[in-house]
Each structure stands twice: as structure tokens, then as C-alpha cells.
Amino acid sequence: MGENRVDAVERALLILDAFQEGRTSLSLAALAQETGLYKSTILRLAGSLERFGYLARDDRGVYHLGPSLWRLGSLYRRSFDLEEHIRPELRRIVEATTETAAFYVREGAERICLYRLNSPRSVRHHLEEGTRLPLDRGAGGRVLLAYDGCPGEPYEDIRRTGHYTSLGERDPEIAAVSVPVFDSAGRLRGALSASALLGRFGPAARRGAIEALKESAARLRTSLL
Template identity: 55%
Template structure:
């Protein structure tokens, strides 16, 4: 009888072209650990990776030798202390500006409007980084300025993901983006989406602003795409929001 073709594992589907198969598989096993997982059994790892248990055991032995995983007394596996060390090295060398500014510049280039990254600052929000629109008529906020936390698209996003009650904030949490015209200033429109860090916590709000007369509904897609890219650049996972706004 002809042999049945082997099923391609999830690990092999995500392998790097021209890379080392064993390394790709081992790294994919590490990526099988998700936020909230304290430990995983061999069966769970096999299911998530699509690898045979015999292959997994060999990979886990190498990962355990490198302290990237550790085998617990009950036979389950958890991430090892070397992961924490590498995270500390990464965090020490990490520059938020180096990640945020390219995303803001790309958003401005795509929309020709101004883009900013806001973080909470007590009862206000701080414009931490900003790239201005190339057009002469624009919103003239500068990096370092404090803005209201209860007005404007960026402020509304920060409040929504801090748990603020109300229909508007519920909608932001469902859609993942908000577009408002005249909320902070009568002549200014803003579109904002949340940005998340590697721990899943809110890192800030990415906001596009423009004169109300230049506002376009498709700015929502631009801002969502930029917020997703920035979240990934920070090592986070951008959620799949249950209700996305319809494209104009």
C-alpha cells in the first residue's frame, strides 16, 4: 500500500525559508506558550505545534538544557529562567521612541494628517510623541503638552480601556477605534485606537488629528492598522475586537 503523506505541522508551516528546521521547530514550541499559561503538558504542546510527541521530547530536551523551558515535577513544562533573562536584556536596551516614531511617520505619510501617541498622566493625557501633518492647516499640539483625558479621541480611548462606564466607552471597547469630530475643539476631528504592551496592558493611544473639513471615515482603517503595527512592535498582541465599524 502507498504510504500516506505526512501532515505538515504548524511548526513547519511557519518555518523560515532557508533556515534550520530543528531551530524553527524549537522556537515554535516556545511560541506555543500564551498569555495566562503557567505550564503545558506534552499533549497540549503537541496539539498546538502539530509535532509528534517523540519529536517534541527531543526539542524540549534541548530547550531545557538551554534553560528556555523547565520540566516541572508533575511532568508539565513551563518557560525557563533564560526567557526572563533575555526579557530583562531586551527591556534594558528598548527605546519606545525608536518603535513609536516610525509608525507615526508612516501613518502621516499615508494620510497627510498629524499623528500622536498619548499616555495617561493623572487626570490628563500626555502627548508623548507626535509627527505633524505636512499641510499648513493642522492641529498645532506639540509633544510634551498635556491634554484633557475626558475630551478628544485619544482621551476617550484611554478612559475606555481604563474601564470607564458609558455607551461611548462600551462602543470603543467593542470596535477598538473611535472617530470624533469637534469633541476636544469644534474645528478638529480625531481618530484613535489603543496600543497594548507585551503584558496585554494598555500602553497608550495612537491618535490621528485633522481639521474637521478633511476628516474621512477611512481614517479608521489607517489608525487601526497603525495601532496593530505598533502593538506588535512593542511585543504585544492586538485583540480581535468583536464589532468593527463598517468601512465608508
């Protein structure tokens, strides 16, 4: 497969990958530092990305992601045919817990927050749809690994109990609980999670959240084909 690649395309994608959570605006110098590309190369590639709506540049010369990525992201989410089933369950979880609820899917070595509903509390764990997070840290990632067959602990325990609790595992200030979501054919479709500030997500709150998550997962198992 090594010959099936185009260097210019890969460099353009490298520019887009430089934008991450917390790095949504990047100068030319910052892009050069993040990608290792020459500024002249970035300017040429960025011009094409701008023309097709994948990048935008403000009057200061700072680059931002363009609207074409939002369009593709929306198409990506709809391609799972899950939204109409998942979003009502996220509302139920938030109503039951008053904390942030999210649905994750695996993509390679990462998990993607496909859908989320943030807590109504003013101080909360805030997530954005499309955020990429590691698989091997955090409740949602651990659940996805467990039900993809990852051996050993904690995965054996997750498969035995049907849930996982993360206490400051990915972020020292965040706690989360997660359960798997299967469809009516028994296929793994993703992981439902509830997350909150560690200091207020005590054992009783976590038990209540796990119960709400499992109830949602049970409903989804009957509705997802």
C-alpha cells in the first residue's frame, strides 16, 4: 500500500491535523512548528484548502478550520444512523444525573465523541462533538477496548460487570462511568458515558449514573437494528 499515497495530499492533511482541542486558531509560524513544513509549502497548500472551504484565514493572517469540515463531520455522524436513537438517551442520562453525557465510537487507536449533551450546571465537564480522545485512558475508551476483545485487566472485569469507572484517569479533575451499547443483533455500536468533576461524582452519584446508563443501553439494544 506504500505506493498508494500522494505527498501533497498528506502534507495538506498534516496541516488540518495540527488543529486540536484548545488549538483552533493557528498562525503560519505555529503551523510550521506543528507540522515541520516550510512556511512557503504551508502557504501553497493552505491556499487550496481555503478555496475548498477546509481552512479560513482572518484579517490577522491567523488560520481557522473552515465550514467544509463541519459539513463532512455532519455527514460522518449521520452515516452511523444512530442520532435519532442516541440523543434522546443522552437527555435522559443528563436529566437523571445532571452531569455531561456522551456517546463514543472507536476509530483506529482513538475514540471519537460522536454525540454529547453537556451538563446544565455552570461548572461542568464540557465536551465537544468530534473530540478525539485516547482509547487506553478514560471510561469510554476502556469500555470500547474491552468489548473489542482486549485481554487482561481491567478489561476482563469490564466484561464481567458491564461498566467501567474512571477516576482522574485521563484528566485528574474528571471522573466518568461508561457502559457498552449493542444493537439488536448483538453488535457493539459504541459506549455511553457520564462524566463530572471528580469532587462531586462520589460513589452514590456514580452508582446512580451507572444505573441510568445501563437503562439507556438496554433501550438502545431493542431500538438499534
